[in-house]
Amino acid sequence: MGADLPADLWKRLTGTVGLVVARRDAELVNVMAAEWAYFVNRTPLYAAVALGPQAVTRDLIAQTGGYSLTLCAQDQAELADFVGSFSLADVDKTTSELLDLGAPAVTDTPWVRGGVVALECELRHVLALPVHRLFVAEVVAAHLPTTPARPLVKHGPMHGLGPALRAGRVVVGVRRDPAGVLTVAATGPPGTGGPWHVTLLPDTAGEIPLGSHPSTVYGDLQVRIPLPPSVPLDDARVRVERDGAHPGFARLAPHRGPRTPPPAPA
The missing domain is CATH 2.60.40.10 (Immunoglobulins)
Structure with a gap:
């Protein structure tokens, strides 16, 4: 038997925060925060988000076959906290004035403006994990800000990045x-x-x-x-x-x- 692992060991992960947008029909759009959002393949470019069982977005993505993913800028920390704290069953999160949705170029799913990059994604694979579900999608369109933004980083709490480290050692x-x-x-x-x-x-x-x-x-x-x-x-x-x-x-x-x-x- 292996050593006992701390229950919160996953909080040692460091990564950017994603805002996932999915829609059910022409009217209903949901936005949620995803702490586990990554690029997972370079050519073709794939992105993946891992969503827990309580996320309504899991069913929306499965129904529509896609989603948009915005990797947050550091000035979107409050927005990420809000959309990650409530369910679609509680409130229509798109009514927040902090949320600015952009028109899609390829898919029919809008994307959140103001991040490091926003991606339109078409679903390719769904991997069922013991608790979470991993949605792997191909990036079919990207939206970049006119001015490069500094990423929002999650490592336990949310953080902004400091200056780039300069290597000083061989x-x-x-x-x-x-x-x-x-x-x-x-x-x-x-x-x-x-x-x-x-x-x-x-x-x-x-x-x-x-x-x-x-x-x-x-x-x-x-x-x-x-x-x-x-x-x-x-x-x-x-x-x-x-x-x-x-x-x-x-x-x-x-x-x-x-x-x-x-x-x-x-």
Whole structure:
């Protein structure tokens, strides 16, 4: 038997908040907030929303074969809270003056204006989970704001994003093959433009330069380097440096971590 999991472990997830619009007929439109809303395929572009058993929208999507999904901007936090707090059975949420619906371009389902992006979606798959139901749909139209918006983030409470993080450290990993060739792969801060400097640090004193190497087309380092013969490598390390960043290090021997002992017999 596995370890007991905290009941609220799912709240550790971090993601954007979605506003899902579905309709039953020409008159009835419902809007709800979906914490679990994602892109799940690139080509063709698919989006998915996971809806709980209490959501009226589940039946509406199944009846009409589609929905719209707006990924919220951070100034839509109050709107997301409102449409996520009440059911269609309680109130017509489209009467709120904070809700601005846009006309669809391809489907017949309107979409909520003001988000990071709004998507018109045609249903392709429904996956029944133990409690929730996952609606996977193909994106057939997209509506982008004239000015890029900052996303609303859900991690327990709702949050806005701070400034973009700037990477300051090189991270490196290696693989040594039986022929004595070392593959070195590293990432680091973008924009420095300079070469990557690779150095072998044997388990004895001293350093062995392994050359300076250009970036890949993606701005990273991936290079194969012949290892020098007759160098003790049991506890050797590799250092990778780049201008404007803290150097990164890797062990030639993989680190597998401690093994969890099997449970004692009952």
